[in-house]
């Protein structure tokens with residue numbers, strides 16, 4: 406807050422515990438002004454798996470809040486948004502049995518395939534849970550753990566998602582919410598309950614799962630004095646990071662969002678419950694009613710930054726031209742569903758420049774997201790409606806220009822940087838004021854930002870990438886990742 410600016414209070418805290426870091430914002434409920442903020446990094450294992458120690462998330466949360474100075478302890482309510490799907494296993498004392506298996510760990514791809522085949526096929530899963538589970542989904546990670554580390558699975562007295570783990574450390578109660586639970590693969594989207602049949606299939610007792618807190622309900626209160634908040638501070642349900650960003654943007658049905666972070670995601674709010682048997686669209690629930698059809702890629706900002714580093718180029722040093730196609734599947738891929746794939750480059754010539762190669766990596770990363778946009782919107786929305794571009798990558802010129810050229814749509818880049826944390830803050834604010842959190846965000850005008858005019862759609866590049874994807878299908882199957 407700058408000198409002379411008057412916050413009216415009360416304050417709320419919104420937290421985003423995502424793959425690479427935890428961010429905290431202290432926000433003034435009346436105006437939406439961010440009065441203090443903090444951020445602290447996480448580490449993620451490399452190699453075959455992607456794992457993080459949940460205790461490190463808690464340490465990062467404390468550090469991010471410490472950076473907020475005295476404001477966090479003045480907050481009246483707090484909420485945690487977090488990376489989706491991660492499998493957190495806790496022992497009877499509430500300590501992690503082992504590091505969490507993250508959403509971008511593809512080792513459970515064989516378990517995903519087997520679960521879909523054994524139980525009803527893709528259409529059955531899509532109708533029953535909203536999604537066809539791939540290796541990102543918690544249910545496949547639990548099946549992997551039970552098969553590869555049965556002792557760890559047996560030792561798990563409680564099973565949580567990342568945002569549940571942090572919320573529980575604040576309140577002492579095991580809770581989750583409608584948005585994040587919808588990405589587990591063991592939540593039935595019709596009746597909106599845990600699915601006993603699926604839990605039976607993977608040998609998981611529902612008693613080990615958290616209570617699902619309903620939209621607008623309180624998850625609990627801060628339980629102790631040694632915590633970064635005052636005892637008795639209200640704790641909201643929290644939610645998955647994409648559902649939190651949807652709240653943070655005050656999203657209405659039909660407006661598409663493209664998020665460029667560790668994951669690339671494309672989504673919209675919809676009143677209709679999605680059930681895409683192709684598995685491209687995950688049929689998540691939105692945090693406060695409605696649905697959140699979403700497609701997600703594993704290779705986004707980290708993959709493109711890695712290509713820039715390999716070339717020794719700045720991430721903005723792209724050049725036009727050339728006829729390259731680069732599928733930057735450095736981590737395997739989820740959309741399209743190719744968990745065993747690796748990066749694939751075609752069209753290299755003597756006169757290809759490094760900048761053209763880098764541009765091709767951006768094109769490959771953005772292609773998959775835009776290709777899924779039609780399925781995500783499923784006939785809702787208007788072609789001329791601006792895409793909302795968010796996430797760390799949205800700050801980059803090369804990302805913005807690639808999205809403009811490959812979508813042919815206008816693009817709006819909200820000025821607010823931390824939309825997940827803002828969405829969590831709006832959820833916490835809603836507890837105090839009784840408002841719908843999306844309405845809180847609209848009142849705060851969080852989606853405000855420059856509108857970039859559309860440019861002619863680059864059909865040639867889109868067709869070239871699409872051709873390589875189908876021609877190279879056997880190569881992209883790759884080999885399953887094992888440890």
Ligand SMILES: Nc1ncnc2c1ncn2[C@@H]1O[C@H](COP(=O)(O)OP(=O)(O)O)[C@@H](O)[C@H]1O
Pocket residue numbers: 423424425426665666667668706707710720796797798799800801802804
């Ligand atoms: N100015 C920028 N231009 C392009 N990319 C950026 C910029 N700033 C950050 N990034 C990218 O944003 C990513 C982090 O985005 P973020 O949405 O915070 O990730 P996550 O929430 O998945 O941890 C980094 O991997 C980095 O590559």
Ligand SMILES: O=C(CO)[C@@H](O)[C@H](O)COP(=O)(O)O
Pocket residue numbers: 423424425487488489490508541588645646647666667668669670687701
């Ligand atoms: O798996 C998904 C969505 O289904 C990812 O979007 C994760 O939720 C990770 O988010 P970021 O750390 O990239 O924000």
